[in-house]
Amino acid sequence: MEITNYVVLAAVLFAIGATTVLLRRNAIVVFMGVELMLNATNLAFVTFARLHGDLTGQVLAFFVMVVAAAEVVVGLAIIVTIFRTRRSASVDDVNLLKG
């Protein structure tokens, strides 16, 4: 087996995550898509760390995890706040970014 299989797997997972972000309307599921994309990159990092024999990739994956955790905390807090005021978790209900 080639080690690149891991990378291909990461790419596929990343694409699925991105598609989730584009297609789903529930903010929480969209968020899960983002998490999936992050995890896919982590897999790539770990694979490349192994490929190059360099631990830095793993370190970076570690940092991604921490940042992702922070991001989840804040993001979910925002979703909760929005849900509390608008009674909806659909991203399409929030179009204040309109130009």
Added chain:
Amino acid sequence: MNDVIGLAPWLIGFPLIGAAVLLLGGRATDRWGHWLGVLASGAAAVVGFILLFRMIGTPAEERAVDHSLGTWLSAGGLDVDLGLRLDPLSMTFVVLVTFVGTLIHIYSVAYMDHDVDRRRFFAYLNLFVAAMLTLVLADSYLLLFVGWEGVGVASYLLIGFWDTGRPTARENAVAAKKAFVMNRVGDMGLIAAMAILFATVGSVGFADVLPAAGGLSEGTATAVGLCLLLAACGKSAQFPLQAWLGDAMAGPTPVSALIHAATMVTAGVYLMVRSGPILEAAPTAQLVVVVVGAVTLLFGAVVGTAKDDIKKALAASTMSQIGYMMLAAGLGPAGYAFAIFHLLTHGFFKAGLFLGAGAVMHAMGDQTDMRRFGGLSRFLPITWITMGLGWLAILGIPPFSGYWSKDGIIEAAFIPVDGQPWRAWVFGTVAVVGAAITAFYMTRLFFMTFGGRRPRWTENQHPHEGSPLMWWPLVFLGVGSAGLGLVLGIGGTFTTWLEPVVGHAEHHEPVLPVPVIIGATLVLVLLGAALAFRMYAVQLVPEEAPRGSFLTRAARRDLYQDAANETLVVLPAHGIARLVQVGDRDVVDRGWGVLPLAVSWFGAMFRKVQTGYVRSYAAGMAGGVLVIALVAWLVVRLGAGLGGAQ
């Protein structure tokens, strides 16, 4: 001469100071302002006579003196002094302006007695005298132009003197504006002439330009001559810029006498005579001057026969008489002296006629329609006699003054120029016919006013002579009308007097013997006068104007000059102006408006991309990544391909 030359600036100074005091002093000077005006004008007259007598006392060749007060304007090669040129020509004018001017000042004290704005009137009169003297005393075209415009603005102010508070106020103001604007049309000519002279000779001073005139190419001289003629036409109400003079009668009558008869309107003739050397270098321009003079001469005379308004009839007469002068000025040295001579005598008799008309109007409660006069000789004897003298003078009956000057012009017109007898015949005939028509309309005016047994007055009119302040000037002018020509004309005194300025005229024989010309003229004049006497003194004059022939109706309407101006100039000009206005709004302004519109249109277009939906934005970003990847790939491929090709 040089010991009194220092007085010369005071000729202009006295009236200018008078005008300044009266204008700035305001209502505080109301009580004595008119006497200050008379004093200023009188002082100028005294200075004028002192200078005149000193000039007569000096030998002929030393009479022309240039007196400079220092530099006025000096820049880029143009040096103009505040310089005065005193010579027989300008002194003639000085005496005419100050003497007649002072008489009219005195007359006005009484004439304007009841006007609340009498002080302002005298301020303007003084301003006019100062400007007129600047015009004639200037030693350069530029300084002449200062006076030229100065008399224009004084004329504007005086024509529109009654521009508020009267039923005709708006018409008066319009007449004033018309006069100024038409004068300005002429002024363009003077500006252009100065520009050409500066470009060719490098100066606008008489001392530089006139001697150099002979060296100008004929084309340049013609251009300058025609430009000067345009200026003269505007100022002297010559065809085709004559339309303003009739309307200018809206001003008080002393104004008409001083400005629109005796002095300002003759400035064009002065300009022509002063610029004689330039005209002589341009035969074409000379011919045009003669033609303009001849046309105006007949034009004014024809219009004069039909006017019922006494002032407008006199205005038409003025136009016609200036036509004579202009004709003479175009004849070269032979005519110059007679042009100025006629100008001088005309100044006296026409001022007298206008002041007489003023006296009649004063007596008849500002009535100007001659059909409502009649039989006034018994009630206004002094006016009758003095106007009678003026009437005889303008008819050219010997030995009254008009005979000496006008006959000289007619004779000069019959002299062939450059061996072209047709010109002599044409212009001579025109001059003689004009004299006959003049006799007709002046006799008509005189008898419609004074003759007839049955007065045609409106009710409640009790004509009587005005105060001595009014009739003494009439007497002076009447005496001048009667005797001036005899004094100056006999033996060619005046011609000799002007010779140092205008040059000596070689004597040429007219195409007809002189006695024949004189005889024929007199016969035609008497015929014209007799016809008028029969129609307006023997027969009854209807109170309402009859419809009249086509020619009469046309003459009443100034031979449709206003209509022609309206259709030929005003309407097209207004059309162009409308076009420019619409163009500015709809093309220029809106054209610039397109830029911001385009910007906001683009904004509106790209605004639609911003739906506000997060997922759209996310799709945009992801799509952008794809596009970038694609472009990067293409670039790499292309780069590789090129690299491979090399």
Added chain:
Amino acid sequence: MTPAGLEISGGETVLFWVVAPLMVLAALGLLFVRRAVHAAMCLVFVMISMAILYIAQEAPFLGVVQVVVYTGAVMMLFLFVLMLVGVDASDSLTETIRGQRWIGLLVGLGLALVLGGVVGRAAFPPGAGLAGGDPAGVANPQALARVLFGDYVLAMEAVGVLLVTAAVGALVLTHRRRLTPKQNQRTVAEARVKALTEGVSLTPLPSPGVYATSNAMDTPALGPDGEQIPQSVSRVLRIRGQERPAPHAGVALVDADAPTGAAAPRRGEEDV
């Protein structure tokens, strides 16, 4: 062509081919399941599988962290929020933005193609493997710790600050500001006295169940005048129609089901 320094064992190969398709399937579940809870469960599966792959790829520490942080903390957080929002909240899959579905699918596919293309076209170096580069005997967590607290100590500190900030941020965001003044005993008493004019009784309402014969909760109390007081029965019972009349001779229960009017005070203030 297996790289020299990196041996991929047969076991790992088997593991990969078992786990990877399942992961992809679970990930696709994220796209297609309707209920958010199910999506969350799919994601949990993907993450745990991911941890397994990490461990297989010589990253045992990250594998453990993955389980602890993602499945243990992050996904639990997701589930909590889902509970808060409503577990049964299902997503309608009809698309509201015109063209978004096709654009999304196209872009997703394109992304997969591009990434796959890149992977396919890239020339990878021979695999090195982590064991070869490390000093012998040092386990993965220790090696990682050396790098983390050696080269990246500053980033580590910064990440710590970030976590604290995120925690505070979450607190601030979810904090509900009090819009009305806090109620204390005095204000409650004053409000009651004030409401007296509107026909609200000053004293507590009588409890149900006086003269009870069975379950006292569903029987209205009787007032001093002998009338039944319907309000004394819990509102829920009244709405369900489970109250029963008081056994009082001669007095019929009149219109017990009808609401007692808008002005009628309710028992207790706890409104949902």
Added chain:
Amino acid sequence: MFPWLTVLIAWPLVGAAVVGLSALVRRRTGPAGGGTGLARPLALVFSLVEVGLLVGAFLAFDTGAADEHQLGTTASWIPQIGTSYAVAVDGVGLLLVALSVVLVPLVLLAAWREQGHDEVRLRRFVALVLLLEAFMVAVFSARDVFLFYVLFEAMLIPAYFLIGGFGQGPGRRRAAVKFLMFSLGGGLIMLAAVIALYFLAVSNGVDPSRAFLVDELVAVDLGTTAERLMFVGFFIAFAIKAPMVPVHSWLPDVAGNATPGTSTLLICVLDKVGTFGMLTLCLPLFPEASRWAAPFVIALAVISVLYGAVMAIMQTDLLRLVGWTSVSHFGFIILGIFTFTPLGTAGSSFMMLNHGLATGALFLVAGFLVSRHPERSQKIAAYSGLRSTTPVLAGTFLVAGLATLSLPGLATFASEIMVLIGAFGGEPAGSAAWTLAAVPGVVLAAVYVLLTYQKIFTGAPAAGLETLPDLRVRERVVAAPLVAGLLVLGFVPSLALTYVNAPAEQSVAAVTAVDVPADAAAQMGSDK
């Protein structure tokens, strides 16, 4: 040597700051100072002291060397990009500085009651006027192209607020934006040229720390194409400012909507930056390009003369009319500059001063008239027959109007006739013909001035206007210096010509010293 110009620039800035701070003083002392506070008197005192300083500058100026730049200061400003604070004036610059300094107190006095009793508004207004004064003095004395550009744009800030914030017309905000957009558009093109100029100068061996100084740039040979492009960049900016047809559209709107005082400062002084820039930057920096473009510029100038005059005749709004007359007069100024004769150039320089006095007087007197109308109408048709009720106002208006139509005896005549006589003999192709084409402008001027006078002041008094008050003492004090200036300079034009003759000769000499390349001459021929 005393830095007169720096002091002249700094003093109004100090004034603006003090006026701004005067709010604090009043608050501390309580409302004892009446309803309108200290701002107006303070500003007036500052502007009058500035006039005193100006007199000092005049005394220190050596008229024998009017073509040299004097009274100046030079200091490095941003050494990294080689800009300097370099100020100095020649005779022309000094006259324009004088015009700005003299007009400001008059404008303040004229606007004494214009802004009502709102103290904050008043304070802002006078502070902006003082700020504008400082910028105007500075821009006329800048000898560093970059400094000039910065001031050129900085002037727009106070001008924008003066139009948009304090105007009288309903469209003042739109007019302010229009003014700003036009000016910024021109400034942008000019900026490109300024930057290009710097780099070309540096590449031609000019010391980079001095490469923005005009005196250094004059000697640089830029190369034909580059010079022409840069000329166009500068010229467009100046043409917009000077308002020249067809980039004049902003001017009538501003004139119709701003207060007369603002219009005076803007059109009589600030717009002179356009013609001043043409004279002192375009000609010396780009002599060959100036000659190359001259036939085209002259044609546009003459079109401006006639266009502005015709549009003025067609106006129904008094203040817009005055604005249009300026388009006409700026045409004359540009005609004089681009025919390259010492007489015409001196006339144009003189006319820049005279136009400020004459049009300023006309704007301010028109403002006095409008302020008397019960509804503050600017429509000419709203007035009639006012000569008998307000004779002094009518007289002042007439004098200002006659100055606008260049009547002899008033300063404008001398300058206009100098331009016309000079331009006729100009060197560029078609000078004579175009000059003759401009001459009808004097007739049109007579029409628009006298028509307006006739409509407003003659005839029967309009209903409701029978008892208007005549000019008050304050208003006479405003009008008197302008009228006196016009009369004095009209009778003794040499007072001003002393300052403009030498610079005019110098700038003409600089331009005519350069040969026009053969291809350019051919192009000039084909332009006709």
